[in-house]
Each structure stands twice: as C-alpha cells, then as structure tokens.
Amino acid sequence: MFQLAYNGLVRVNDLIVRVCGILIGGLLAVIVSVLFYAVLCRYFFSSPISWGGDFTLLALVWMTLLGAPVGMRNGHISTEFVLDIMPPFMTRLLNAVIGLAVLFVSVLVLVYGFALVEQGMARIVPSMDWLSQGYFYLCLPVGFALVLPLSLERVFVPFLGASSNRQDA
Template sequence: MKSLYWKFAKLESALASFLLISIFLLVFLSAFTRTLGRPINWAQDAALVAFAWMTFLGSDLAIRNTRLIGIEVLTKHFPKVIQKYLDIIFKIIIIIFLLILIRYGYVMVITGMKRTITTLGISYAYVTASVPVGAFLMIISTSIRLVESIKKPAKKWGEDK
C-alpha cells in the first residue's frame, strides 16, 4: 500500500509541476498575443482552472513534505511532551477543517455544474472540484503525519529539524 501511495505522490508532484508551468506559459502567451492584437481568449480561463488545481495539489505536497507554516517561535520553548501534544492537536484541527472543506466543496461542485466557462465550453464544476478532491488528499497526508507524530516518542521531539 505504501508503494502505491508513493507512486501516486510522484504523479501528484509531476502534475502540480506541469500545472505550474502551464499557468506560466498560458499567461505569458496570452499577454504576448494580446500585445500583438491577437488575444487568446481561452488562455486566462485555462490558467484559472490550472491554478485552482495546482493550489490544492501543491497544498497536499506541502503537507506531505512538512512544509507548512508553523508556530515554532512559541512552541519550541515548551517542553517536548507539550510540543508533541500541540502538534497532534493542530493536525486534528487541520483534519476537521479539511472535512468542512470537503462538505462545502461538494456543494460548490453541485452548484458549479450549472455554470459554464464559456471560452472553454466546460462546466465550472471542473474548477470547484479541486476543493473537495484536494482536501481529501490533504486529509490522507495529514493523517499519515498524525500517525507519525503519535508514534514518535516525546523525548525525540524536535530532533529532525
């Protein structure tokens, strides 16, 4: 199962990189052709779709690679046991927040089905689907980090930083 997860993680990383490069190229090409008097009308909308997906995939990558913004300025002065329990509590809060994102993201997808991105001819649900899908992926990554935090002895807390 771990092997499958890490293969998926590599695919997700490659997809996020592809989306970032695509956004850059689409926006640059759109601006360049607009200055030539031949605008590419669909490029901005395609960049919007790519940006929505890249944001949530990139957030999952940040969680997986422990690149989240922390409040270590305060917590590093606490005893290691308290640091460990605070980390566990914060991860649980993150999971609860992500569950809320899934719930309301699903509502956004349903309401977005009725809207159409005119220049692309696709439903706006393709954009809003990034919210529940990305939140689900982040729950998996956060849960893995939560289990690691629970298993790690408090006396070893903060050694890997």
C-alpha cells in the same frame, strides 16, 4: 500491527506528495505556455484569445490546492517558538491536535466542496463555453481529500515516536 498500518499510510502519503509535485510542475508549464501563446496572439497576430486568462486561473487554482499536500509534508513557513519552549510531551500533543484540526477542516471542505461542485456544474465559464465552472470548484474536494491522509499521519506521528518533520524523506 498498528505500526504496519502506519507505515502503509506513510508510503501512500509519499506517493501522493510525489504525484502532486509532478502535477504542479506540469500545471506550471501549462500556465507558462498558455500565457506565452496569449501574448503571442495578442501582440504579434492582433487576435487575442478570450480564454487565456480563465484557463490560467483554473490551472493556478488547481496548482495551489494540489500544493497543499506537498506543503504539509515538506513543511512551510511557520512560527515554532512556542513549540521550542514547550516540554516534548506537550509538543507531541499539540502536533496531534493540529493534525486533528486539519483533519476536521478537510472533512468539512470535502463534504461541502462536492455540493459546491454540483452547483457549479450547472454554470458555464463565459470565455470557454465548453467548460463548466464546477471544474474550478472540483479542486476543493480533490485537494482536501489528498490532505486527509497526511493529516492522519500527523495525528499518529507523536504517539509512535516517529519524526513529525519529513523533510528528509
């Protein structure tokens, strides 16, 4: 029964990573397009846009926090020499502790992130008077909510005998 629930969690995490990867690609295309448009307006039409920098910053921040689940699943640069010299049981235990730490931080950022979003909704971005600063902060709870199920997977992987490195998936 537990293995079935874990397999469902893995499928949900696969979907999260796939969707985040697509969104990251789309945001990168938006950043490139807006910056190209800003340069075009400034140097060819002598009419710079005021919102280009803030908009690309918003997209970059969202791209970064949507990249957290992708980096957590597909791996990132890490130093594993300590894990390599530890016995397998200690390695599994340390991986579970790391997963619990990420889970704890994710819950904290999720809880306090919504309070930050609520405060930010009262302020407007000066260069884009139609956009609240809360949308800059909204990426925090959203990004960490997407990391939450991946950290749960990392906690349970060592105890199920499954591979904790999902780069082949």
